[in-house]
Amino acid sequence: MVPAASSKRVHELWTREGHTGVDPAMTDSGPRLGERLPRRETYRHGDLRRALLRAGVELARDGGPDAVVLREATRRVGVAPNAAYRHFTDRQALLEAVCAVAQSELAVAMEDQMAQVGTPGENPGEEAAWARLRAVGHGYLRFARLEPGLFRTAFSVPGDMSLARDPELAGQSGNTAFQLLSSTLDELAETGALSRERRVGAEVLAWSAVHGLATLLIDGPLREADPDTAEAMGARVISMVEQGL
Amino acid sequence: MVPAASSKRVHELWTREGHTGVDPAMTDSGPRLGERLPRRETYRHGDLRRALLRAGVELARDGGPDAVVLREATRRVGVAPNAAYRHFTDRQALLEAVCAVAQSELAVAMEDQMAQVGTPGENPGEEAAWARLRAVGHGYLRFARLEPGLFRTAFSVPGDMSLARDPELAGQSGNTAFQLLSSTLDELAETGALSRERRVGAEVLAWSAVHGLATLLIDGPLREADPDTAEAMGARVISMVEQGL
DNA sequence: TGTACATCAGTGAACGCGCGTTCACTGATGTAC
């Protein structure tokens, strides 16, 4: 519909190799970042890669990773099934791109919660650091409950800790979900709230607790829990982490 | 091959409606429970339902819930694809039966760990109660790491906490995984190690932490961790639960 | 005890489905002269 801004440079900013944080085009559709004049307004389609990615994200949102079906994405965009192969080598490549978006959105959800506490610069001290840790956890749980399909997609693609710092998976601050957790724990160590010894490997402790609750709530036996109960469980799990660290 | 013992009563003991604990026929193949003489040695096949279930469990073991493919199960048993419909209403019914076996095996894995500590009768007191709680967690993690396919299958079928006490999902003691956790926490409350207030909802805390680590280790970003690291992470998560409860 | 019959576990063939992917193509776009 609306042709996207697309000098090659700008175009690349919004494709797999370049973006940081959640691609605004996943929700908007107007031209972006007009620092350079677009050399042309459209390709044949306009910007099929991004359109397919957006369709893939919607599929993941509604049905998780298995719902990211290449033919359905092309159908939604109004294009022949094989057109996708101009932009993704195969279905797996599309799924991986969608997964990266999902991870970015997770990081953004965590940043949103953290913003309510303020940055360490704005709001220093031990108690604020603990509050930021709680915000990390609540953001994670909130995203899982509000976007279960994307949450599942974020963890669906083979990939290990080597990606934990991949800027492609980052939120608006340029940090990934893992980095947000990690730097908050660093801060707790710096304020002295956490001994050096206890700091080591603390990521796994916090992450396990919150990830487990998220999984049990959205896919597991706790899936029938109402939002208030889920919220209360989240608060208790997070408080267990605080005490147990 | 080997015809199974099968008076109607005995037969039902090993089918969906009747069994407790892990069906030994999932691993053995000889006749069982000979208290009654079999009225006949075989059906056409012998005992197709159980054979299909066993094949389904092997598929789940190797590839998780998605690998439980009805046609493949019949192929392995050496029977026409539609023969399965004499014993399962559809593929979902087979998957649910496999899921029940997986949950039983999880409970058994936990019982095995707990047996090393001894029952509350054999080994009473607060410290032993904590040791039993650690055993519950280690059994859970051990099963996830040794049988990731079955672990994923155990949590793959829609079903909520109303099944938490379903004898069909129980281990050898007749308790489900959830009941093993729950009664261990009860014991901690009785010895005074856990106040009434902290006892409430404690299942979710312990379960979340351990389930989260299991998920991250087998399907998630920690999947590359070597066994020793995984073991150490498990110990730390469990110790966090102890301190955080 | 022997025979006719009913049951129902398993067969054989076929169905429609939707998927991912490949092929040779076409025609709008951007570029070289």
Add this chain to the structure above:
DNA sequence: TGTACATCAGTGAACGCGCGTTCACTGATGTAC
């Protein structure tokens, strides 16, 4: 500025695959007489 040409994004048709499921059947088993 105008024309010929190369590029390559998207087309149209088709492929093979494996799945779950349905149908009318057959023939061994257990039962009624």
